[in-house]
Amino acid sequence: MNLNIEQIRADFPILQQQIYKRPLIYFDNAASTQKPRQVIDAIRHYYEHDNCNIHRGVHYLSVKATEAYEEARKEIRQFINAKSTHEIIFTKGATESLNLVASTFGKRYIQPGDEVITTIMEHHSNFVPWQQMCLERRALLRVAGINAKGELDMDELKGLISKKTKLIALTHVSNVLGTVNPVREIIALAHQHDIPVLLDGAQGVSHLSVDVQELDCDFYCFSGHKLYAPMGTGVLYGKEKYLEELPPYQLGGEMIKDVYLDHTTFNELPFKFEAGTPNVEGVAGLRAAVAYLQDLGMENIAAYEDHLLRYATEKLSAIEGVRFYGTARHKASLISFLIGDIHSYDAGMIIDKMGIAVRTGHHCAMPLIDFLKIPGTVRASFAFYNTTEEIDQLVSAILKAREMLT
Ligand code: PMP
DSSP states (O other), X not given: OXXXXXXXXXXXXXXGOEETTEEOEEOBTTTOOOOOHHHHHHHHHIIIIIOSOOSSOOSHHHHHHHHHHHHHHHHHHHHHTOSOGGGEEEESSHHHHHHHHHHHHHHHHOOTTOEEEEETTOOGGGTHHHHHHHHHTTOEEEEEOBOTTSOBOHHHHHHHOOTTEEEEEEESBOTTTOBBOOHHHHHHHHHHTTOOEEEEOTTTTTTSOOOHHHHTOSEEEEESGGGTSOTTXXXXXXXXXXXXXXXXXXXXXXXXXXXXXXXEEEOOTXXXXXXXXXXXXXXXXXXXXXXXXXXHOHHHHHHHHHHHHHHHHHHHHTSTTEEEEOOOSSBOSEEEEEETTOOHHHHHHHHHHTTEEOEEEOTTOHHHHHHHTSSOEEXXXXXXXXXXXXXXXXXXXXXXXXXXXX
């Protein structure tokens, strides 16, 4: 193993605390990850040394803050291997990135009768924007299903592709099932039909090393806060040819070039999509988070998290009454489960009292939860600062919940 987990854990102040007189065990990383001291320090440094509104300022601080922001863009470009910094748009999160594309892509390319393909395993943030855009533009949203393991039904997806298809929008990794979708295959197939593909990378980018040029995806969206960076930060990657053609999303601020009484011209990429004062301190934190991850190495992170996932799967499988939701061949760092007929909230409350944070409920994926015909799941999602000893504690907490609730 190439990661020094003890040393890594020392970087995360929040993990040092006790809750209910027990060491905090944080298994809610798919909802949001904790922040290393390096990220917290970057935000502090920004406010103590660089804080100012960016772009167009001639004075010292404004230039310094602008440089920090644009340096961050270069580092994010490199992190996901985009061709150009023009293709990196800072947003406030995956949801905003996805809404931006749904709204502007709809206006630019979608006509009545056109179709968009998505999947049943999407988070609401990559489902509702497409659903609403299709309703507004009298287009049709087509939804590919899954098999019993929670893997995408590729035959069904292939069968949905037609001359009417204008875009395929799907998640890289499911936030409920943990399934890693065969996105390379889907992108290659879509491109044979000249259909662009958007990937919701909210659960992908923190666990897998992502190379957007190698994937050849047309859009890739993610949130900073699931990537050890501050809340209110996010990224939209889009191929320049699409970003050039799409209309602006919001109006005002740096996205403006010139304003006349009767019309306005817009700035070039990437500023065309960055209206208003951005979250500069958040982006400083995002830059520090990416540097931290690159220091650890995404391959090392993926290997260690895979070890945790296998360990947890094996240990939880041995508990009588535990049923998994999502047993795909390719999974990333989370398990969703139910214990007998215990409601996920009840189980979650008892597990919490044992000092362990898990998430319960529908995980903002109601179409999937309805399809599974369950009220929700308990989800334990792992990060590189978690340990097998913590998973052993989860096993004890599940046994306790089972004992108390059955
Ligand atoms: N997509 C997926 C797959 C997610 O898991 C999430 C967050 N749970 C989102 C999109 C939305 O992310 P955010 O709330 O950070 O915008």
